[in-house]
Amino acid sequence: MLRFRALLTAAALLASAGIALVHHESQAQFTYFYSAAPAAGGGTGNCAGTGPIAFSNAQCSGGSCATSWITGNASDSWSYTASGSNRLLLVDVVVFDILPASVSALTYNGVSLTKLDSIIDTLESTAQNTETWYLIAPATGANTLAITLNNVPSYWQWGASSYTGVNQTTPFDTHTANQNNSASTTFSQNRTVPGGGSCWLRAMAWQRTGSATSAGAGTTKRTGDTVSSGWGAFDSGGVVGSGTQTLNFTAGSSTTWPGGTIATLRPAP
Numbered sequence: 001m002l003r004f005r006a007l008l009t010a011a012a013l014l015a016s017a018g019i020a021l022v023h024h025e026s027q028a029q030f031t032y033f034y035s036a037a038p039a040a041g042g043g044t045g046n047c048a049g050t051g052p053i054a055f056s057n058a059q060c061s062g063g064s065c066a067t068s069w070i071t072g073n074a075s076d077s078w079s080y081t082a083s084g085s086n087r088l089l090l091v092d093v094v095v096f097d098i099l100p101a102s103v104s105a106l107t108y109n110g111v112s113l114t115k116l117d118s119i120i121d122t123l124e125s126t127a128q129n130t131e132t133w134y135l136i137a138p139a140t141g142a143n144t145l146a147i148t149l150n151n152v153p154s155y156w157q158w159g160a161s162s163y164t165g166v167n168q169t170t171p172f173d174t175h176t177a178n179q180n181n182s183a184s185t186t187f188s189q190n191r192t193v194p195g196g197g198s199c200w201l202r203a204m205a206w207q208r209t210g211s212a213t214s215a216g217a218g219t220t221k222r223t224g225d226t227v228s229s230g231w232g233a234f235d236s237g238g239v240v241g242s243g244t245q246t247l248n249f250t251a252g253s254s255t256t257w258p259g260g261t262i263a264t265l266r267p268a269p
Contacts, residue, residue, distance in 0.1 A: 047173065047196030047242070051165040051267030056084055058223035058233060060159035069155035069225075074101065076158070077146035080108065082138040084164030086268040088171050089113070089138040091145070091160045092204040092261075093131045094231045097153040100129035104150040108135055109143035117261040119177035130177070130231075132204050132261040136168055159223045161233045163200070167266040173199060179259030186216060189262040190246040198239050198267040205249045206231035207258035216248025231260075 059080055061070060070076055082089060091113060095101050100120060106113045113133040121128040145160055174191055189203050207213055213230035215221040224232025234247055247262065 046194040047199035047239075047264075047266065049167060049196065049198050049267030049269045051086075051198045053163055053165040053198065053200045053239070053265055053267050054084070055220075055222065055235060055237075056087070056162040056164050057081060058159065058161040060223040060225075061157050069096075069157050071155045072152065074149040074152045075147060077144055079142045080145040080160050081142045082108075082162050083140050086165050086168055087136075087138055087140075087162060088164075088166040088265070089135040089160060089162045090116075090202065090233070091133045091135075091147075091158060092231070092233055093129075093133070093147065093156070093158040094206055094225075095129040095149065095153045095156040097129075097155075101149040101151045101153040101156070102129055103131055103133065103147060105148040106133050106146070108145050109139040111135060111139070116172070116263060117175055117177040119179060119259055119261070121179060121259060128206070130204065130206060130260060132177075132263075134171070136166075136171060138162065157225055157231070159233055161222045161235075163202070163235075163265060165268050167268050171266055173264040173266050175261065175263035177259070177261045184258075186248065186250050187258045188216070188246050188248045189260060190244050191262055191264045193240055193242050193245045193264055195242045196267075197241070200238070200265040201236040201240055201245055201247050201262065202265050203234045203247045203260055203262040204231065205234060205247070205258065205260040207249070207251045213258075214250045216250050219247045219249065235265075 089108060091106060093103055113135045116132045116134050118131040147158060173194060191201055193199055205213055207230055212225060213232045215234055219234050220237035222233045
C-alpha cells in the first residue's frame with residue numbers, strides 16, 4: 001500500500017511537471033514497466049484522425065544489411081530520402097559486444113533525432129543494445145543520415161524507415177521496449193490500441209538464431225538483417241483495430257531471448 005501511494009505521489013509530481021507515466025502492462029512472454037514518455041513522443045491520445053498513415057521508404061546500413069555487419073568503427077553515414085506530408089522518420093540500431101556501445105549522436109540533415117526506447121540484453125555472454133530513435137517532419141529529399149556510437153563495438157547495424165500521414169504533435173500513442181523470457185521459433189509484441197480506427201503498429205524485433213527474422217501473421221517486414229543474429233523493422237501494414245493488437249515474428253530456429261521495441265503510430269488529425 002505504501003509503495004502504491006508513493007507511485008501515485010510520484011505520478012502526480014511528474015504530471016505537474018508535464019511528464020506522463022506510460023503504463024506498460026504485464027504479458028505472458030514479456031515483462032513491461034513504467035517509464036517517463038518523451039515530451040514529443042508520449043501522450044495518451046486516441047486513433048482518430050484523417051491520416052492516412054502510409055509506409056514511405058526503408059533502408060539499411062547504406063543499402064543492404066545482406067552484405068555484412070559494421071566492424072572496426074563507431075560511426076557511419078549514408079543518404080536517405082524522405083518524402084510526402086506529415087512525415088515521421090524512425091531509426092533502429094542494434095549493437096553486439098560484451099559491453100555494448102550506445103548511440104551518442106544521430107542526425108538527419110544535421111537535425112538530431114530523439115530516442116524513443118532502448119533495451120540491453122544481458123542474458124547472454126555477448127550483450128546486445130537495441131535502440132529506436134525518431135524525427136518528426138524530417139527534411140524532404142535526399143539528405144545525410146549520420147550516426148556515432150560512444151565506442152567501437154564488435155559489430156553493429158542500423159536501418160531507417162519513414163511514414164507519412166502521422167500526427168506531427170504526438171506521433172505515438174504508447175511505446176515500450178521488451179525482451180522474451182523463453183526461447184521459441186516464433187515470438188510477438190503487442191500494444192493496447194485505443195479507438196478511432198486509424199492507428200498503425202510499428203516494431204523493431206531481434207533474435208539470435210544465426211538467421212533472419214521474418215514477418216508472421218498480420219505483420220510486414222520493411223528492412224533488416226538477412227545475415228545472422230536477425231533483426232528487422234516491421235509494421236502492421238495498415239490500420240489496426242482497438243484493444244490488444246499484435247505483431248508476429250518468425251525465426252529460422254529456436255530463438256534465444258528475443259525482444260525489441262514497439263509503438264502505436266497515431267494518424268494526423
